[in-house]
Amino acid sequence: MMKKRMLGRLNSLFKLAQGKEVEMETFEDRLTFQKTIYLLHSLGIEGLPKQSWYVKGPYSFNLATSGFMIWEAKERPTKEIPECEAEKIAPLREAFAPEMEDFDKIELLVSAVYVFKEEKIMDIENAAKWIMGKKPWYKPGETRQMLQKVLEKRRLFGF
DSSP states (O other): OOOHHHHHHHHHHHHHHHHHHOOOSSSHHHHHHHHHHHHHTTTTTSOOOOOOEEEEEEOOOHHHHHHHHHHSSOOOOOOOHHHHHHHHHHHHHHHHHHHHTSSHHHHHHHHHHHHTTTTTSHHHHHHHHHHHHOTTTTOOHHHHHHHHHHTTHHHHHHH
């Protein structure tokens, strides 16, 4: 019962944040699921699986397993999201909808949040160096631009 409630919570939170159902068919789908849940955790939404840094950013094996369980369920589990949590998600969508809907941009967005929130690197130049050291495929300009945008909205993430 506990697992079903958690799956319902993850599914409902993802749907509220992304405006679509959890999909796990492609690598892009799986990355989007992981990154979206990390963003929700960064907003201060509690009770979500902990993630640690992996090649493409924050990742949790248990979260991946949960994503597949949601996706493969004949009847998708749901759980009502408290209003206080829904109110945290709306500003995220308003500020970062284009980034959240783009596979490459959500990865960079989450990396920017991660470097500020977890690594505590608060200046753009050093944060950009950290990200590009982990993800050399990103261009310096796009990395700095994303870092700047996240810094401007840092109150959403509590830093």
